[in-house]
Amino acid sequence: MLSDPVADLPWTAYRPFKAQLMDRFYNHPGDVVRQVLASTATGAAVDVADPASGMRILARSDLDRAQVAVLSGGGAGHEPSHAGFIGRGMLSAAISGEIFASPSVAAVLAAIRHCTGSGGSLLIVKNYTGDRLNFGLAAEQARSEGLDVRMCIVADDIALPDTARPRGIAGTVLVHKYAGYLASQGLALNEVATRTQVLADRLLSLGLSLSSCTLPGHMPEPRGAELGLGIHNERGARAIRPRDANSAVDMVLTLLLEQADLRYGPGTPLIVMLNDLGGCSTQELALLADEVLNRIGLPRVALMVRPAPLMTSLDMHGFSVTLLPAEAEYLDALRAPVEPLAWPGTYVPREPRVFEVALDAADRIAPGTQDDAVAAKIERVVWTLLDAEKTLDEFDARIGDGDAGSTFATGARAVQARLQQNSLSTGEAARLCDELGRLLAHAMGGSSGVLLSILFTATGTALAAGRDWPAALDEGIARMRHYGGAGPGDRTMLDALIPAVQSLPQGFVEAARAAREGADLTATMARAGAGRASYVPEHALTGAIDPGAEAVARAFEALAAVSD
Numbered sequence: 001m002l003s004d005p006v007a008d009l010p011w012t013a014y015r016p017f018k019a020q021l022m023d024r025f026y027n028h029p030g031d032v033v034r035q036v037l038a039s040t041a042t043g044a045a046v047d048v049a050d051p052a053s054g055m056r057i058l059a060r061s062d063l064d065r066a067q068v069a070v071l072s073g074g075g076a077g078h079e080p081s082h083a084g085f086i087g088r089g090m091l092s093a094a095i096s097g098e099i100f101a102s103p104s105v106a107a108v109l110a111a112i113r114h115c116t117g118s119g120g121s122l123l124i125v126k127n128y129t130g131d132r133l134n135f136g137l138a139a140e141q142a143r144s145e146g147l148d149v150r151m152c153i154v155a156d157d158i159a160l161p162d163t164a165r166p167r168g169i170a171g172t173v174l175v176h177k178y179a180g181y182l183a184s185q186g187l188a189l190n191e192v193a194t195r196t197q198v199l200a201d202r203l204l205s206l207g208l209s210l211s212s213c214t215l216p217g218h219m220p221e222p223r224g225a226e227l228g229l230g231i232h233n234e235r236g237a238r239a240i241r242p243r244d245a246n247s248a249v250d251m252v253l254t255l256l257l258e259q260a261d262l263r264y265g266p267g268t269p270l271i272v273m274l275n276d277l278g279g280c281s282t283q284e285l286a287l288l289a290d291e292v293l294n295r296i297g298l299p300r301v302a303l304m305v306r307p308a309p310l311m312t313s314l315d316m317h318g319f320s321v322t323l324l325p326a327e328a329e330y331l332d333a334l335r336a337p338v339e340p341l342a343w344p345g346t347y348v349p350r351e352p353r354v355f356e357v358a359l360d361a362a363d364r365i366a367p368g369t370q371d372d373a374v375a376a377k378i379e380r381v382v383w384t385l386l387d388a389e390k391t392l393d394e395f396d397a398r399i400g401d402g403d404a405g406s407t408f409a410t411g412a413r414a415v416q417a418r419l420q421q422n423s424l425s426t427g428e429a430a431r432l433c434d435e436l437g438r439l440l441a442h443a444m445g446g447s448s449g450v451l452l453s454i455l456f457t458a459t460g461t462a463l464a465a466g467r468d469w470p471a472a473l474d475e476g477i478a479r480m481r482h483y484g485g486a487g488p489g490d491r492t493m494l495d496a497l498i499p500a501v502q503s504l505p506q507g508f509v510e511a512a513r514a515a516r517e518g519a520d521l522t523a524t525m526a527r528a529g530a531g532r533a534s535y536v537p538e539h540a541l542t543g544a545i546d547p548g549a550e551a552v553a554r555a556f557e558a559l560a561a562v563s564d
Helices: 011-020 029-042 105-115 129-144 172-184 189-202 245-264 282-296 328-335 372-387 389-399 404-420 429-443 446-464 469-484 494-506 508-524 547-563
Strands: 046-048 056-060 069-076 093-099 121-126 149-154 204-209 270-276 301-308 318-325
Touching (some): 029 046, 129 149, 149 189, 172 189, 270 328, 282 301, 301 328, 372 547, 389 404, 389 547, 446 469, 494 508, 494 547
Parallel strands (some): 270 301
Antiparallel strands (some): 046 056
């Protein structure tokens, strides 16, 4: 087995090696574009230009030169654009430059020569100076050779309303789709070019990002949130401070919808595209899509392109929205099936259909008697866990997935809601435990929620059978151990819970002291016997308190503060 001089070091010892450790999956920066195009060519029906030519060109393997060829391209770093959209129904070929750099005139001309037959060619060009010049000169040279070539300029960015040359950004993908559809219908070049330019001129796009992107071989530039940025890591039109996803989407759509009402007419039905600029998670993108639909309003959205990374800016943590009036020919073109898998498809948004949930019989029974003193104790524990959310998440981030605090807080909020509705039987101990067990099973989630549900359910059963609180809790703990497989010393919430229950006959103050000692002791345990921490190396556990044990300790401390 090969030795790794870094693998066995404690976590803090990694810092001196930071400059030598990779933080992106690249090889040499100069090889990135070649490898990306080669990878694309292995998984699609496309041919690649001879690497010895030095030209980065991919073209359909099944070119029909009697049809209009639709070509596009530009700098790399926007994947899946442009090469990912080559195939029946979209592009005939894509020409790539290096990252964020226009391809050469020679490369564009070579692609035109390869693709153009009796049908002619349409070049789709984003409105950046380098692209306009290089594609434009290549088109002129192709015409001098007798090839019929037209060019469509995309300038969909509304970030700088006073500029004479708006940038071409994510809306370019819709131009690829529309032009490819028209070409596939066998229309002549003149009609394809004219109609495609009309669509391009009607597009409205705007982007927002929380950070800049990271170019291969470069250190990331620290930048904050910006509105109205291009796709080449240039600065946005202005710095912003969105407080959440709702406010970020509102900043984008307030400007877009204002322009849509001016150019299309107030209330005109819309085609909407939400583009991931490269760094959004699947979860973030789904949430952003929900916000976009809520902000525009479902009745106004006639068609939605499925949210996806379409025109990215490497790993930029941001998104853009593109709008287009929902005219019949555009709807037909965008709905038409195509070959490229990078095109995510479309859908017509609808209101979610809601079904009735079949509740447990116990959930339909009115709560039993109430006890204000018991309710006050539970309320104190609830607020304690809510206040501890961030701290517990930080503890968990060292040894797990960083969500322990939010998990306990979710359970605490569910209990708090029931307290406010007076729907917990705070005056009947056994029944209260059963209700808490059912509530946490439904609301809390994660292994912690299930384990606490088992604890309260089994404790309630024992109380109903006549056991006192310490004995009943012992029975609950026994069931937790049986199903969860953990025990004392395994670095779980049991390391605080077991000593607390054992000390409970001496009162809550003593139980809280025992729970605190047990929680603190987990920081000295170099191995975990259960949970996600059991997969974490020893050096990461050293000095880290188990978040579940910490939550238990804080809960008992809260009880001690209002009980003894």
